[in-house]
Amino acid sequence: MWSAFFPTAKVVGLDVNEECKDVCADNPNIEIRIADATRAPQPELFDIILDEGSHLSGHIVQSYKTHWPRLKPGGFYIIEDLACTRDRDYGIAALAVYRLPVTKTRMALRSTLMKLFDDELRALDRGQSECEFCHFYQELCIIRKRA
Numbered sequence: 122m123w124s125a126f127f128p129t130a131k132v133v134g135l136d137v138n139e140e141c142k143d144v145c146a147d148n149p150n151i152e153i154r155i156a157d158a159t160r161a162p163q164p165e166l167f168d169i170i171l172d173e174g175s176h177l178s179g180h181i182v183q184s185y186k187t188h189w190p191r192l193k194p195g196g197f198y199i200i201e202d203l204a205c206t207r208d209r210d211y212g213i214a215a216l217a218v219y220r221l222p223v224t225k226t227r228m229a230l231r232s233t234l235m236k237l238f239d240d241e242l243r244a245l246d247r248g249q250s251e252c253e254f255c256h257f258y259q260e261l262c263i264i265r266k267r268a
């Protein structure tokens with residue numbers, strides 16, 4: 122899908138699951154790297170970064186802190202499927218699947234994500250944020266880095 126949307130772009134996908142390695146082998150403009158996105162900053166700068174990982178609040182926060190510095194000025198950071206962060210059953214199921222070396226409680230807590238948004242919005246108020254805007258939709262957050 123991303124290859125079709127952005128045929129002239131280089132698309133890099135990060136996944137912890139080794140089985141994803143060859144999923145896009147037929148798409149020359151897609152490169153899949155096997156890495157934990159919450160702690161693996163990538164060497165290049167990106168125009169768009171899309172978090173479509175575990176959807177656990179703590180992972181979203183860690184991923185944001187890991188990858189935000191690699192977003193180009195004027196670029197977009199997008200967080201998908203925010204509804205998962207308020208779905209307790211999803212959180213319990215996801216914690217069972219993504220056995221990463223982190224405190225389970227902290228990972229599931231939506232307050233960690235709300236604090237990130239709160240910190241960014243306060244910094245925006247003070248004119249001290251690197252963000253130009255944060256737009257929220259029901260399932261989606263789009264954050265633009267200042268050009």
Ligand SMILES: C[S@@+](CC[C@H](N)C(=O)[O-])C[C@H]1O[C@@H](n2cnc3c(N)ncnc32)[C@H](O)[C@@H]1O
Binds near residue numbers: 137158173
């Ligand atoms: C909702 S699926 C999305 C799959 C694919 N990106 C897509 O758009 O079709 C979530 C994917 O995130 C991966 N994932 C979960 N936690 C991750 C992490 N910390 N780092 C990298 N990948 C992760 C899972 O292995 C799974 O393939």
